[in-house]
Amino acid sequence: MASTAFSSASSLLLSIFIARSGTIADVAMFAIGFAGYMAITGLTRAMVSEPSAARLMGIPNLRISGRQVSAYGLLIGAVALVAGFLAQQPYLVIVGILSHSIALADYAKFVSMVFGHPRMAVTQEFMKLAIVSSGLLIPSIRTQPLILFTLWLIASAATGYISCVLQKISLLPSLRGRQVSIKESSSYATDYALGSGATQLTTFLLGGIAAHSVNASVRGAGTLLGPITVVATSIRALIIPFLSRGLQANANSVTPAANVTIALFVAAIPLTIGVNLIPDSWGHMLLGETWYITRNVLPILSAELIFSLVANVPFAGHRSLGAHRRTLVIRTVMAPLRVTVIVTAAVIGGYIWAAFAMLLTSAVSATVWWISYRSLVKGNL
Template sequence: MRSVLPSLGRRGGFGRRAVVALSVNGLSSMGNLMVSVTIARGESLARLGQFALAFSIYVLAVGLVRTAITETVLAGRVESAARTAVDGARRACVVAVGIGALAAVVGMLLGSPYLAIIGLALPGLVIYDYVKAISLGVGVTKVALAQEALWTGCVAAAVVTALWAPVAPVLVFASWAGAGASIGLAAALRQRYDVLPGWGLDRHQTHVAATFGAQFLVTNGAAQLALTGLASAAGMAVVGAVGAARTVFGPVALLVTTLSSLIVPYLARRRPTTTRARIRTAGPVAVLIFGLALPLVLAVCLLPDGLGRAVLGENWSAARPLLPLLAVEALLAPVALVAFAGHRVQAASTRALLIGGVLGPVRIAVIVVGGVLFGASGAAGALAVLAVLSAGSWWLSYLSLDRGGTRVALDRRTGLSR
């Protein structure tokens, strides 16, 4: 078997990696969209809400590992990328096993097969994303392309089978989760990543990872908690309607997923340290993202009713009015991602935690109150307001990092602040 060690530490050109990443995440979005559409067409709004919660836990776990662990490798120095990538896989397993066990137990207690399935598959799914992100950012890109093509093929086979046979939507979801977990573990073992759970960071490195992880939890974790609160206070059907509307924004989600593994290495190579330098470096990236997302968002908002019903079935009528509001979130989320990536490269973990700590409780309160008072439209409107607030906060903070005399010293070996 080929070792991952010789494969890392040789960063290719940003343009070439961007093309491969777009292809890889295009396949990923295609597979996720096929599963989402199958479930959206075959389940009631209440069961669709269960799926939305389960999928949000998957997104939460993957995002937490990316923020606290994977991006440490991507933001580090070239010469240490191979060793930190292998060690990082063990830390990813620790997080995935913990969240997965909790989700599986809760799913069994509540009688939700979607939660139970995602809990059992989560360790393999998180390792899958870790290997893919490292391969796209600093490793051999064809590894990510091969594993994504295989997973998408497995998902397509499950979806086609469901079209011709009476297969329950939850079984299609189980096929998606099981195939992804199996491929992730196989790819990690083939590349000789260490997949036995373990930590291995010193106190300072643990503090930096925990701070960025906490920041992610109080923002994105708050978003998942808001969904749970919304389901409890306004009903699972409201969550299902929002989830159905978000399904048709899959092409925009492709951009976010693609760029999340490319922006950090791009900014890490330049490491702008002044406001002017950050505007010159990160500004064009944000403008490019917005320009790419805008036509996709407009196309979704103008989707004909016939095509909408073909994608979402009877749930289209509940999702259609929410599209203009969710379009604001779809446009601004990737723009905010650029500024957050800048905080990660500058190792401004305390500042990031502070912003997340302020935005998190606001997110929960606004979404739940909006959903209770105005139903799905209120929840979607709250998401639009929060998207504006989040993008503005992250960019104002990123551009002002040096004004208070902030100086970030980076460890030459790991890229972490000292």
């Protein structure tokens, strides 16, 4: 939790100061760069870290797997670099250049958190936060969004490399002697692409064909709602074992899942209401000129967040039941639908329509996941 808190704090500071010092166009380009960062960490984690955790690999094999992480990070980074140059997205270009360090920093934290020394992960994120905070004291850094973003990535690189060296994780890229097969990595990567990856793809597409205000408003709302999302993400890891125990006690009941959903709903509602009551003076202080478009979509995206939380519970329920095929089918249908609806709405009606499209698709997704989970539990299918 401490590592997540420090990581979230550095990301929150980054988002706030870029919004405060930059234009709407700056925030929109930052959103694309940040999506690239999330894609690299998410894909390498899915392709190496998650399969390693599932197989309970020992420390020696985990150290060797750093080669795979390096190789995949560089490959994904090359795509980001080329796309950044072609689309004239400087933030994405920086992500592509530093992709090796981005991938390894996330992997080093994973190894220390799951199999090694959790204190090292906490120290890694604390030092990153300290470097970023120190940089914010320098006017020439905190008033230049691209320089601040670069500092944030360099801080991640420095602390990540140090953590790798201390844990004796291989730094050089190689796919020879890999600990996770390409077939297994591809399976996990597909699962990621149909889930969180769809969000990054939407951001990239919006950056290419929609107005800057779309990505900027979504990024601004994401910054303000970020603390709620972090808490929800931390709790999500506990939902699967809770539901599994509940089904053991009563195999044909959706009551445990319903109770978790109600608890999340009750906890999230006052928090989202509080965010929506932020006065204009505070909003402008936090987000600069981006606030004036963010405030228009904040209630809509707050409701979208609630539906996302509601959908997370039955999704975890599918995992607890081992319904992998059903999960893949639903994601294969819902991911393209969500991307298509949001991008189309953004192009036709701008950032307000895009926000409503996000709300609509999240509501449909929550409904589909709940209907499917209920049918699984009741044994109707």
